[in-house]
Amino acid sequence: MRKPEATRRQFLQATGLTAAAAFAGARIAAQPQLPGPPAKKLGFAVVGLGSLAINQILPAFAHCRHAKATALVSGDAAKAKSLATTYGVPESGLYSYETYDRLKDNADVDIVYVVLPNSMHPEYTVRAHKAGKHVLCEKPMANTPQDCEAMIAAAKAAGKKLMIGYRLRYEPNNMAMIKMAREQEFGKPKVILCEAGFSIGDPKQWRLKKALAGGGSLMDIGIYALNAARYLSGEEPVAINAISYTTPGDVRFADGVEETINFQLRFPSGVLANCVSSYGVGLNRFRVHAEKASFELEPALSYSDLRMRVLRGGTVELRSLPERNQFALEMDHMAECVQGNAEPRTPGEEGLKDLRAMMAIYEAARSSKTVTLNA
Amino acid sequence: MRKPEATRRQFLQATGLTAAAAFAGARIAAQPQLPGPPAKKLGFAVVGLGSLAINQILPAFAHCRHAKATALVSGDAAKAKSLATTYGVPESGLYSYETYDRLKDNADVDIVYVVLPNSMHPEYTVRAHKAGKHVLCEKPMANTPQDCEAMIAAAKAAGKKLMIGYRLRYEPNNMAMIKMAREQEFGKPKVILCEAGFSIGDPKQWRLKKALAGGGSLMDIGIYALNAARYLSGEEPVAINAISYTTPGDVRFADGVEETINFQLRFPSGVLANCVSSYGVGLNRFRVHAEKASFELEPALSYSDLRMRVLRGGTVELRSLPERNQFALEMDHMAECVQGNAEPRTPGEEGLKDLRAMMAIYEAARSSKTVTLNA
Numbered sequence: 001m002r003k004p005e006a007t008r009r010q011f012l013q014a015t016g017l018t019a020a021a022a023f024a025g026a027r028i029a030a031q032p033q034l035p036g037p038p039a040k041k042l043g044f045a046v047v048g049l050g051s052l053a054i055n056q057i058l059p060a061f062a063h064c065r066h067a068k069a070t071a072l073v074s075g076d077a078a079k080a081k082s083l084a085t086t087y088g089v090p091e092s093g094l095y096s097y098e099t100y101d102r103l104k105d106n107a108d109v110d111i112v113y114v115v116l117p118n119s120m121h122p123e124y125t126v127r128a129h130k131a132g133k134h135v136l137c138e139k140p141m142a143n144t145p146q147d148c149e150a151m152i153a154a155a156k157a158a159g160k161k162l163m164i165g166y167r168l169r170y171e172p173n174n175m176a177m178i179k180m181a182r183e184q185e186f187g188k189p190k191v192i193l194c195e196a197g198f199s200i201g202d203p204k205q206w207r208l209k210k211a212l213a214g215g216g217s218l219m220d221i222g223i224y225a226l227n228a229a230r231y232l233s234g235e236e237p238v239a240i241n242a243i244s245y246t247t248p249g250d251v252r253f254a255d256g257v258e259e260t261i262n263f264q265l266r267f268p269s270g271v272l273a274n275c276v277s278s279y280g281v282g283l284n285r286f287r288v289h290a291e292k293a294s295f296e297l298e299p300a301l302s303y304s305d306l307r308m309r310v311l312r313g314g315t316v317e318l319r320s321l322p323e324r325n326q327f328a329l330e331m332d333h334m335a336e337c338v339q340g341n342a343e344p345r346t347p348g349e350e351g352l353k354d355l356r357a358m359m360a361i362y363e364a365a366r367s368s369k370t371v372t373l374n375a
Numbered sequence: 376m377r378k379p380e381a382t383r384r385q386f387l388q389a390t391g392l393t394a395a396a397a398f399a400g401a402r403i404a405a406q407p408q409l410p411g412p413p414a415k416k417l418g419f420a421v422v423g424l425g426s427l428a429i430n431q432i433l434p435a436f437a438h439c440r441h442a443k444a445t446a447l448v449s450g451d452a453a454k455a456k457s458l459a460t461t462y463g464v465p466e467s468g469l470y471s472y473e474t475y476d477r478l479k480d481n482a483d484v485d486i487v488y489v490v491l492p493n494s495m496h497p498e499y500t501v502r503a504h505k506a507g508k509h510v511l512c513e514k515p516m517a518n519t520p521q522d523c524e525a526m527i528a529a530a531k532a533a534g535k536k537l538m539i540g541y542r543l544r545y546e547p548n549n550m551a552m553i554k555m556a557r558e559q560e561f562g563k564p565k566v567i568l569c570e571a572g573f574s575i576g577d578p579k580q581w582r583l584k585k586a587l588a589g590g591g592s593l594m595d596i597g598i599y600a601l602n603a604a605r606y607l608s609g610e611e612p613v614a615i616n617a618i619s620y621t622t623p624g625d626v627r628f629a630d631g632v633e634e635t636i637n638f639q640l641r642f643p644s645g646v647l648a649n650c651v652s653s654y655g656v657g658l659n660r661f662r663v664h665a666e667k668a669s670f671e672l673e674p675a676l677s678y679s680d681l682r683m684r685v686l687r688g689g690t691v692e693l694r695s696l697p698e699r700n701q702f703a704l705e706m707d708h709m710a711e712c713v714q715g716n717a718e719p720r721t722p723g724e725e726g727l728k729d730l731r732a733m734m735a736i737y738e739a740a741r742s743s744k745t746v747t748l749n750a
Contacts, residue, residue: 190656191635193570193649199666241616243745245645260566262639262649270620274568274637274649281565281664289656291574305689314680370618370743 042335043070043108045093045133047100047124048116049079052138056303057115058087060327066335067328070108073100100124104131111136111334113165117212118219122147129158136334138165140223141351143214145359148352155348163334163344164351166227170329172321173297173306174228177286180295181232186312187291189271192232194225194286196301197260197278203252216246216257218358222277224301226357228286229265229273237265237273237357239372242365247280263361295319417710418445418483420468420508422475422499423491424454427513431678431702432490433462438703441710445483448475475499479506486511486709488540492587493594497522504533511709513540515598516726518589520734523727530723538709538719539726541602545704547696548672548681549603552661555670556607561687562666564646567607569600569661571676572635572653578627591621591632593733597652599676601732603661604640604648612640612648612732614747617740622655638736670694 044067046053061069071093074080080094095103103109112128114121114137122142128135135155141148141164155162168174181189198221206212207220218226230236246259253259260278267273276283287296293312299305303326310317337344360371419442421428436444446468449455455469470478478484487503489496489512497517503510510530516523516539530537543549556564573596581587582595593601605611621634628634635653642648651658662671668687674680678701685692712719735746 191570191572191637191651191653191658193568193651195566195568195664197566197664239618239743241618241639241745243614243616243639243641243647245641245647247645260647262566262647264616264618264637264639264649266618266620270622272618272620272635272637272651274639274651276566276568276647276649276664278566278664281666282669283566283664289570289572289651289653289658291656294657299689314674368614368745370616 040339041066041068042110042338043068044136044331045071045073045095045103045106045109045112045128047073047112047114047128048120049074049076049083050115053115054083057113057327057331058083060325060331061087063325063328064332064335066339067111067331071095071103071106073097073103101127101131103128103133110134110338111161113331114138117206117209118214119143119212122151125151125162126154129154129160129162132158132160134161134163134334134338136163136165136331137348137351139227139351139354140214140219140358141348141355143219143355145352145355148348148355152348152352161334161338161344162348163337164346164348165330166346166350167326167330168224168228168301169231169346170333171306171326172324173308174231174286174300176308176319176321177288177295177297178231178234181288181290182234184290186293186295186310189233189288189290191289192229192271192273192287193275193289194228194232194273194300195276195283196221196224196228197276197281197283199281200252200279203254208252208255208257210255210257213257215358215362216253216261217259217277217279218261218361221279222261222263222275223354223358225275225277225286226263226265226361227354228300229275230353230357232286232288233267233269233271233273235267235269235271236353237360237373238268239266239370240264240357240360240364241370242361244365252279258365261361261365263364265357415714416441416443417485417713418443419511419706420446420448420470420478420481420484420487420503422448422487422489422503423495424449424451424458425490428490429458432488432706433458435700435702435706436462438700439707439710441714442486442703442706446470446478446481448472448478476502476506478503478508485509485713486536488706489513492581493589494518494587497526500526500537501529504529504535504537507533507535509536509538509709509713511538511540511706512723512726514602514726514729515589515594515733516723516730518594518730520727520730523723523730527723527727536709536713536719537723538712539721539723540705541721541725542701542705543599543603543676544606544721545708546681546701547699548683549606549661549675551683551694551696552663552670552672553606553609556663556665557609559665561668561670561685564608564663564665566664567604567646567648567662568650568664569603569607569648569675570651570658571596571599571603572651572656572658574656575627575654578629583627583630583632585630585632588632590733590737591628591636592634592652592654593636593736596654597636597638597650598729598733600650600652600658600661601638601640601736602729603675604650605728605732607661607663608642608644608646608648610642610644610646611728612735612748613643614641614745615639615732615735615739616745617736619740627654633740636736636740638739640732
């Protein structure tokens with residue numbers, strides 16, 4: 001009996017109605033609307049308990065309608081146990097990297113959320129798929145396009161979903177920016193400006209180790225600018241220029257990762273994008289210049305307090321939308337895709353496209369030549 | 376007796392004091408400060424009565440302390456006569472392009488302000504120098520670096536001043552931006568973003584004729600972004616990338632001038648700039664990202680209503696300065712340099728530097744390669 005019920009619930013959820021709400025609306029319209037019964041939540045295993053998991057992802061489950069934390073994977077058992085207590089994860093859901101493959105036997109885990117250093121994404125994604133799990137993997141998907149392709153193949157072989165954690169694609173202001181651009185509310189977009197950066201701290205962190213991070217600011221923060229230029233244009237770049245600078249002697253970049261890399265993109269329709277990626281200074285803005293107005297988000301990629309503005313004819317109109325927890329939206333989307341057997345908005349193929357473009361950006365900077373790509 | 380008096384007055388002006396103010400301050404300190412006597416104004420011949428001269432330059436003389444319009448040069452005698460009446464230019468100061476060289480005999484003209492289409496700047500500058508006049512020439516200085524060099528040589532041969540009309544270099548907000556960047560009020564600048572553009576109208580105007588304009592948006596409006604990147608960094612670019620797009624079939628660009636050209640600059644200190652130049656969309660911002668804060672002007676290059684902001688840690692501080700007439704400041708500077716025998720802040724050499732960089736920008740876009748320059 002469970003399956004038909006689940007299917008029906010999914011249908012109601014897909015139409016935006018819960019069973020209770022659908023009946024309540026018809027029968028007792030004059031009464032205050034009662035919340036529907038809790039949706040079935042899918043279980044997530046969070047793999048890698050660094051600052052992103054601790055400060056953002058684990059607290060976000062409280063805001064989820066469809067996702068709950070049911071397992072934690074960490075090399076630090078004490079840390080995992082402490083976080084499990086805080087977030088109500090059962091002790092049976094605690095894993096080390098050695099026992100990771102036993103997730104296969106944990107029916108409470110539907111989805112594995114890979115929050116490890118970049119270079120570990122492919123291995124832990126593929127192993128999760130082999131354990132029969134769906135995977136939500138943090139950005140960047142991997143350090144090379146080849147790894148991305150292997151991850152996509154593993155998901156396909158397992159018949160499981162693979163989604164990349166592009167949280168901004170689930171964030172209301174960024175979604176509104178996309179709508180304004182695509183529906184040409186202010187005419188045709190012509191120039192896109194995307195800047196993402198921060199002054200990176202601790203020189204010992206994995207983000208500054210080339211083997212783990214795959215590169216410097218571009219892999220970690222510049223990817224937001226690249227991804228935004230792609231989602232705001234709705235196109236894939238066909239020509240890329242890049243120019244890079246890293247402060248000599250700055251200990252943070254001693255392992256050969258780049259500090260700042262600025263890139264230019266040309267899209268097939270003729271939209272041009274100028275982008276900045278930096279570990280040296282704060283940058284946090286996406287802007288579209290269309291024929292009749294410009295519209296922007298600044299901050300554009302913070303976890304909160306995003307601000308959207310429309311600039312035209314000397315006036316500035318504030319359009320910010322009510323705040324939502326970005327990670328909760330992202331995890332709920334993944335859970336709903338699994339429940340409804342739908343393709344995630346940011347599947348593995350999306351991560352692969354960014355990796356291909358990032359490799360081209362690095363190649364353009366290295367070769368001092370425009371790199372051309374097929375759209 | 377006129378010469379020593381003029382020299383003394385120049386000295387007082389150079390020290391920021393007029394004769395009356397210097398004495399008044401000592402003798403009657405308790406009384407309200409009276410304005411000093413009017414400064415001696417140098418006479419300007421305005422050459423080319425297009426919209427810039429009519430709407431901006433001629434009205435600006437009313438705000439000048441050291442400059443007055445004493446001659447007009449135009450191919451349209453009726454237009455010249457009408458404007459002469461409005462602005463108090465004597466009929467003896469009206470010239471056609473055929474009678475232009477007779478400026479030599481007009482002692483009321485000290486400085487010739489060349490406001491012609493770009494391709495005509497060299498000829499009319501050189502002829503003015505040969506007539507023994509100082510020259511203020513609109514930007515871009517010329518269509519080629521070779522022409523710029525010839526203009527500089529003509530000024531030198533005549534022993535006269537040559538200044539390029541970079542009005543923003545005399546505008547208080549832009550000056551304050553330079554000070555904030557150079558004095559590192561917010562730490563070392565790392566990334567500079569300069570965007571200048573507008574949607575160009577009448578397809579028949581000279582700005583859209585390649586032979587007259589020397590190019591498209593870059594020559595006319597993008598030059599502001601380039602010049603700002605140079606004056607905000609205080610350096611000359613050593614590496615340049617560029618990417619261009621012009622809407623096919625757009626009648627405005629039928630003569631082969633570019634619509635949008637985006638360029639990247641690397642400066643010797645490692646500062647990177649991303650710039651946009653467009654005839655397709657409105658763009659009007661200069662921003663510096665320094666280690667501790669960002670600061671910007673938007674609008675940055677309008678004739679009025681510039682807005683300066685400092686952005687740090689989620690706060691935005693408005694720092695706009697009282698408005699001044701930019702052309703009046705520019706013309707007064709030229710007059711003061713002539714009076715005090717000082718080098719203008721934006722001499723011919725400054726115009727030449729932009730032309731060399733613009734040629735490199737076009738070459739980078741054309742060749743799809745990074746163009747390197749000597750600092």
